[in-house]
Amino acid sequence: MYITALEAVAFRNLSAVSVRPCREVNLIYGDNAQGKTNLLEALWMFTGCRSFRGAKDAELLQFGKPKARLYLEYHGQGRAQTMQLDIEKSRTFTQNGVRLPSASRAMGEFLAVVFSPVHLTLVKDGPVGRRRFLDAAIGQLKPKYGAALSDYGKAVQQRNLVLKDAAFHRELYDTLDVWEERIAYYGSEIIRQRIGYVQRLSEFSSEIYAGISQKKETLRLSYEEAVPTEGRDRKELYESLIASLRRARKEDLLTGTTSVGPHRDDLRVEIDFLSARTYASQGQQRSAALALKLGEAAVIKSFSREQPVALLDDVMSELDAARQNYILNHIRDWQVFITCCDPSSVKSLRYGKAFRMEKGCILS
Secondary structure (H helix, E strand, C coil), X not given: CEEEEEEEEEECCEEEEEECCCCCXXXXXXXXXXXXXXXXHHXXXXXXXXXXXXXXXXXXXXXXXXXXXXXXXXXXXXXXXXXXXXXXXXXXXXXXXEECCCHHHHCCCCCEEEEXXXXXXXXXXXXXXXHHHHHHHHHXXXXXXXXXXXXXXXXXXXXXXXXXXXXXXXXXXXXXXXXXXXXXXHHHHHHHHHHHHHHHHHHHHHHHHHHHCCCCCCEEEEEECCCCCCCCXXXXXXXXXXXXXXXXXXXXXXXXXXXXXXXXXXXXXXECCEEHXXXXXXXXXXXXXXXXXXXXXXXXXXXXXXXXXXXXXXXXXXXXXXXXXXXXHCCCCCCEEEEECCCHHHHHCCCXXXXXXXXXXXXX
16 A cells, blocks of 8 residues: 555645655755644544544634645555545545545555654553553454454543442442353453454564664564463353352452453563563653554564555654664665654655655645
């Protein structure tokens, strides 16, 4: 999958942008606050997802303008296609001249992965962000996973309510069996899917990280359960999770929370067998987060046979020259958009195309 043209009107500070990228690396450079990240955000919006910066739709409109329009020409699913996004009070997608019934219908049509400084939290912060990353990545590939996740969350919430009220209403205690069975039913599927995904992700991300580090360091990913379950098929995981929930009842009644299950698990990220969160340098943490995101794209390709477009925002910061060189010149057969402030990066680019941005306009 690759983009052949983008037009943006009244989106953020992009007054009237028209760009025709190449099929390899596209370097977007310029000073801060010129619109580089806005350009990547415009491309990301065609995935059907919300802004990767957490912005509401109304915040995407240029100040004083009632409407923004984005137009994309791309090659996907073996043919040339077009997509238009109009943002007003809501988002309206038109694909190949046909209006889509909802924004959610655009998901899966144009594929992209994005890395921005906020994704450093995947390595630097606690497990909540890493669980969210896994769930979003798996949900893209397997829509039924989202339903299981929702049902699991409801079951945990109900069990927590019973745990808090059982001291005052002893008759509620008998309902714990029901909620624990539901938690184990949905939780075992979530754990099974996460373990399988992390195995695939680790294969791709480890290879990518080896390239970024010039094979001087190794990256290892593993799924870390707060309370380990036994077995790996659905039935074994279910039985193990049920047993763990019942062993934890006494303590959970004291705290009023469910201490067992995938809502407490983590994705462990290690560099040279040490925790990247605790021991890695800033550059290593950035490299690891980037490898996770590029690994996510590789997993998508293995499932869909379409290579997602990579959108890399401010990825060069805190990386040494060798790592920057890998990102610029060794990600091949893959359309990549990279933003940076340092114009010297243009001189290092061997393959691809460079665009300078100033005040929301493409100047070169």
